Amino acid sequence: xxxxxxxxxxxxxxxxxxxxxxxxxxxxxxxxxxxxxxxxxxxxxxxxxxxxxxxxxxxxxxxxxxxxxxxxxxxxxxxxxxxxxxxxxxxxxxxxxxxxxxxxxxxxxxxxxxxxxxxxxxxxxxxxxxxxxxxxxxxxxxxxxxxxxxxxxxxxxxxxxxxxxxxxxxxxxxxxxxxxxxxxxxxxxxxxxxxxxxxxxxxxxxxxxxxxxxxxxxxxxxxxxxxxxxxxxxxxxxxxxxxxxxxxxxxxxxxxxxxxxxxxxxxxxxxxxxxxxxxxxxxxxxxxxxxxxxxxxxxxxxxxxxxxxxxxxxxxxxxxxxxxxxxxxxxxxxxxxxxxxxxxxxxxxxxxxxxxxxxxxxxxxxxxxxxxxxxxxxxxxxxxxxxxxxxxxxxxxxxxxxxxxxxxxxxxxxxxxxxxxxxxxxxxxxxxxxxxxxxxxxxxxxxxxxxxxxxxxxxxxxxxxxxxxxxxxxxxxxxxxxxxxxxxxxxxxxxxxxxxxxxxxxxxxxxxxxxxxxxxxxxxxxxxxxxxxxxxxxxxxxxxxxxxxxxxxxxxxxxxxxxxxxxxxxxxxxxxxxxxxxxxxxxxxxxxxxxxxxxxxxxxxxxxxxxxxxxxxxxxxxxxxxxxxxxxxxxxxxxxxxxxxxxxxxxxxxxxxxxxxxxxxxxxxxxxxxxxxxxxxxxxxxxxxxxxxxxxxxxxxxxxxxxxxxxxx
Numbered sequence: 001x002x003x004x005x006x007x008x009x010x011x012x013x014x015x016x017x018x019x020x021x022x023x024x025x026x027x028x029x030x031x032x033x034x035x036x037x038x039x040x041x042x043x044x045x046x047x048x049x050x051x052x053x054x055x056x057x058x059x060x061x062x063x064x065x066x067x068x069x070x071x072x073x074x075x076x077x078x079x080x081x082x083x084x085x086x087x088x089x090x091x092x093x094x095x096x097x098x099x100x101x102x103x104x105x106x107x108x109x110x111x112x113x114x115x116x117x118x119x120x121x122x123x124x125x126x127x128x129x130x131x132x133x134x135x136x137x138x139x140x141x142x143x144x145x146x147x148x149x150x151x152x153x154x155x156x157x158x159x160x161x162x163x164x165x166x167x168x169x170x171x172x173x174x175x176x177x178x179x180x181x182x183x184x185x186x187x188x189x190x191x192x193x194x195x196x197x198x199x200x201x202x203x204x205x206x207x208x209x210x211x212x213x214x215x216x217x218x219x220x221x222x223x224x225x226x227x228x229x230x231x232x233x234x235x236x237x238x239x240x241x242x243x244x245x246x247x248x249x250x251x252x253x254x255x256x257x258x259x260x261x262x263x264x265x266x267x268x269x270x271x272x273x274x275x276x277x278x279x280x281x282x283x284x285x286x287x288x289x290x291x292x293x294x295x296x297x298x299x300x301x302x303x304x305x306x307x308x309x310x311x312x313x314x315x316x317x318x319x320x321x322x323x324x325x326x327x328x329x330x331x332x333x334x335x336x337x338x339x340x341x342x343x344x345x346x347x348x349x350x351x352x353x354x355x356x357x358x359x360x361x362x363x364x365x366x367x368x369x370x371x372x373x374x375x376x377x378x379x380x381x382x383x384x385x386x387x388x389x390x391x392x393x394x395x396x397x398x399x400x401x402x403x404x405x406x407x408x409x410x411x412x413x414x415x416x417x418x419x420x421x422x423x424x425x426x427x428x429x430x431x432x433x434x435x436x437x438x439x440x441x442x443x444x445x446x447x448x449x450x451x452x453x454x455x456x457x458x459x460x461x462x463x464x465x466x467x468x469x470x471x472x473x474x475x476x477x478x479x480x481x482x483x484x485x486x487x488x489x490x491x492x493x494x495x496x497x498x499x500x501x502x503x504x505x506x507x508x509x510x511x512x513x514x515x516x517x518x519x520x521x522x523x524x525x526x527x528x529x530x531x532x533x534x535x536x537x538x539x540x541x542x543x544x545x546x547x548x549x550x551x552x553x554x555x556x557x558x559x560x561x562x563x564x565x566x567x568x569x570x571x572x573x574x575x576x577x578x579x580x581x582x583x584x585x586x587x588x589x590x591x592x593x594x595x596x597x598x599x600x601x602x603x604x605x606x607x608x609x610x611x612x613x614x615x616x617x618x619x620x621x622x623x624x625x626x627x628x629x630x631x632x633x634x635x636x637x638x639x640x641x642x643x644x645x646x647x648x649x650x651x652x653x654x655x656x657x658x659x660x661x662x663x664x665x666x667x668x669x670x671x672x673x674x675x676x677x678x679x680x681x682x683x684x685x686x687x688x689x690x691x692x693x694x695x696x697x698x699x700x701x702x703x704x705x706x707x708x709x710x711x712x713x
Contacts, residue, residue: 023077023149025063025136026114037066039073042144043180046166046228050187053155053162056086062146063139070138075099076110077133078126078167080153085132087150092137099134107131116676121698124684124691125169159515160235161242161258166228177221183228184216193232194240195258195482199525199625200229207480210263225645229525231258235512238262238269239454239477241499243514245489246526253489253516254526255466259499260482261453270451270479271504272307273369274326275300276359280376280409282316285346289409289438293375294341296442300373301337303450304329311362312337315355316348317382326362352376353384353393360397367505369401369452369476374421375442377409379606387417394421401455401502403427403476407442408611410434415614416544416605426473429618431611451479454501454508459485462495464516470533471622477501484624486530492518521689524649529625531562536620543603543617552592563644563651563662647692650702658712659696661703670701670710680711 025039042062049056065071079085079101090097102110107130111123132149139145155162166183183201187193192210196203198217206214217228233242240260247253262269277297281290297312304310308329312322322340327333356374364370384390394404404425406418409432422429432441457474459466469487477483497514500507535558542551558564604610643654652659664670673679675698684691690709693702700711 023059023061023075023132023147025073025075025139025145027071027073027139039063039065039071039139040176041178044178044182045180046168046183048164048166048183048185050155050162050164050185052189053157055153055155055164057151057153057166059149059151060146062144064144065139065141067141069141071141072135072137073139075134075136075147076131077149078107079130079132079151080165080167081129083130083151083153085149086152087148088132088134089148090134090136090145097134097136099132102131102133104128104130112681121675121695123695125695126167127684127688127691159242159513160240161231161233161244164230164232168224168228169226177223179221181219181222181224182216184214185230187213187215187232189234191234191236192240192262194235194260194262195231195233195242197231197258197482197484197624198229199231199529200226202625203230207263233258233260237510237512239499239510241497241510241512241514243497243512243516244523244526245515245517245520246523247492247517247519248521249519253492254530255487255489255514255516256523256526256529257459257485257487257497258482259477259485261477261479263480265451265453265479270305270453271369271455272305272309272365273371273452274309274362274364275304275371275373276311276313276326276362277301278313278315278355278359278372278374279344280316280350280355280378281314281344281346281348282350282378282381283347284350284378284412285409287346289377290344290346292438293409293442294344296439296446297341298338299439299443300446301329301334301341303446304334305451306330309365309368310337311359312340313355313358314344315351315358316346317351318348319351319354319358321358324362326364349382350376350378350380351382352380353390354382356390356394357397360394360399360402364399364401366399366401369403369455370399371427371449372402372404372425373407373442373446374404375407375409375438376413376418378412379414387414391417391420391424394425398425403449403455405445405449406430407432407438407445409438411608411611412606413611414605415610419540419614419618420544423473426475428475428622429614431615433611448481449476449478453477453479454499454503456502458500460498460500461489461514462497463491463493464495464514465490468530468534470530470537472537486526486533488530489516492516521649525625527649528562528564528646529623531558532564532620532623534558535564536617540617540621543613547603549592552595555595556592560662562649563646645696647696650693652693652696652700652702658699658701660701661693661708663703664701664708668703668708670708672710672712675699675711675713683709 027039042064045060047058085101088099108127110131111127115121115123136145155164189211193213196205196213196215201217203215203217208214233240238261240258242258244256245253277300279293279297285293306329309326310329311326314320322337359372380387380390402425404422405427406422406429408415408418408429411434418429430441430445432438454477459469459474466487466489469485474485475483494513494515496511499510535555538551538555604613645652645659651662653662673683684694687704690704694700694711698711698713702709
């Protein structure tokens, strides 16, 4: 089929069906009027090879025709910027089919025409991309059509950082969930690879060496709603230090700092440590719990390095210890420890204060990190029972390099106490629910923290002022780990950014150049992730220190601006009858009252809801990807829900069939524009960046550059 005929099909026929993966098939109306079943997708598999920024992406997808007649269609693949098709495989009647590459302007005309004729704005997000297209006939009745496509691109290298994007957004196009979606990426680089980060998807990372990494994303029966986005950093230094920034005109900027050590290390790179295991052996630990805890303890002991020192303290009503002093992790002492562990029995009360004080009295080496792994399944019942006094006692006795990692087993623990014990002492708290395995949780955390490389971290910047950094206290760096630090900045330009830390009691500074952009709205996931961490921090403050209107108002402001929808902030989405007609001050008062009601579980200190709240707040405060709650509960805690979509930096709620920008309030003025009108396409031409918002549907309210637009059919 020649080019004129393809264009004629697009411009002249009434189009009735589109099936999308990353590429999509347009089906013109069949010659006879029949009920038409859109094509569905059998699978969508992607393999990507990145070799020193030269990238080859292979796409393999199968479309299913569930109709009782053959169909003719046009396959279109929106090309990433500067990409070129290197191979395309599809056979018709045993012969390979050739396609055509369209430049950005030609592709936009096709996208616009499809939008006009289909009355479907979904393609508008692609208006700034080129395209590859090919005619397909036949797509056999009750059969399938497999398409394999390969394209190449060179990733931009910017101050040690590379970004790869694959167009995986299929949610708005797929009539059915896709049975199999996979993206696998191999990265090879002559310069050592440090951080690997995806703000869009949970990925499994397998490091082969400093110069090679494999990662993957897999899902079944899903409708992906985000493009697959990947960042990786390269550096010859022992520690990678790379910065991403986002800034809107006239406002403070946001930055993300990626910090990662080299993967391949020698004995000199890893710091020797002092590690004390403090294990609860009270009567409530009887049975499977104590056996799992003992097995976890054995795993940790056997994994110690020979130059490490360790101690074991078991406690119930009384406190017992393996040795009065910290002992070297040699073969003799490991065997001694195993015999001690085997004799631990669960009986008696819970003397938490004395157990912690016994651990803190051991003489740490000031040039080593001192770590305490503290595990309990209950509340203090013997000795000091006031958890606030126990925390104060720890604070009085602790050394500079102390790190406490707290494990709460079951639902009878005081989550406020364990969270504060860990957070105030440079560690993290972790909870093992009744259905979970203690051994797996403890051994997994130990593996992550077993090889410390840099501690007591501080960040400094040069001519650019940085502020509002989260997490508030930057955790230590361990082998195989990476840190993601979020913050705001004032000023702009190229400057030095410095990470200060301690190695064996000596100061070490890692310095790198960083560009704080004056205006850059490409990395639009950064502001929401920063706001999510800050809201988590504020909810934590409200949880332990009590509520006040200042904290509530800040949570409301951040939630409204950045769309932070959580089980504790879903009060934002007010029922229409409550929001309508209320002045802004009254709406915020209603929201403040709703926040008080919706945060009951956050303030609980024990029980299943308290454990759940602690885990969720921990995710908010430390997560490296924006949390998405697609259907949060309404503020009244009922079963009603409201659908939420995140597009760029914006959040939209579906209210009475209209996708409404969460920043929009009822008393704001709107510019009304009819969907599909000349005015609609003129707006899109003037501001093509609106395309990703208008792609939501035909009825939208969106606020952009100081104006609110109401698109309606």
